[in-house]
Amino acid sequence: MELHHKLRRDPSWHPSGCNICGQLGHQAANCTNGTINWRQIYGDEAFRLKEPIYPSDIYRMMKEKKVDFTALEKQAQEWAKTHANGAPPVPAATPVAVKTAPDAAASAPSPAAPVPVATPPPVEAPLPEGWGAAKDAQGRTYFWHKATKKVQWERPNAATPIS
Template identity: 30%
Template sequence: MDRHHKLRRDPNWSPHGCNLCGKEGHQAAQCTTGTVDWIDRFGLDHFLPKKPYFDIKPREKPDYGKVEEAARLYAEAKELATKNVDTKGASEKFKEELERQEQLKQSGEGESDLPVGWKAYTAPNGKKYYHNLATNKTQWKKPEPEGTAQA
């Protein structure tokens, strides 16, 4: 028997007996000699189910100006993000590079002695190198025009 049970009982009662009358052979729930008035002991509030409590607060009306401003800022941020992302494929980049080279040839500013598709760059050490965007080939030697390479 637990210590807290023994403290409420008469010390002369059997430890195996009823908690209400002390007689052996039955439990307090089936005791015919006495009952405990639990409502009197603890009060009716302890035995009734509690009403559900909902934390319902009155809603404030939305400030549509703030919502519109937030939506506009979101749309601008999304538009800027999509502008900065390179979504073009290799073929589109190659076509743009060819168009740019054609424009440079027409204006006379490009290197006319490079074959189509090749572009000259300068390395950090100052040395020139050449890159073909279509084949993704990079080399230090100047590429020869297609007509001279076959001869």
């Protein structure tokens, strides 16, 4: 046994035991109590620090997703027309028979009421570069500069000085 192994080992361990834990049955290369080369197993990328993602960044990315509200409104109206009063959808190309009897007006289905359309929420201007937003325990929004760690209650704009 080499000298550096003898210096590291407890003298009470068996000479054939593991150099790290002293147990018989395995060697130091397979010891679960010793060091493992995690970098070899998972690669260098697993040990690089990544930039933090702040909630304000997530909210900004969500707001950047554009929604075509006019197309959405048309789809909602189409759906409402086809599903009015629980009736099965009627294909648009199918001709509808017109009654000529005097009671035709009484038995005709009433036209579908216009569907109220939700207005999109007002879009706030994005925060200037380097600023983040969060909420405190009472639900109030505060803002901070990510580099200088300056915290303030007023929403920053591009002209806000950073000190």
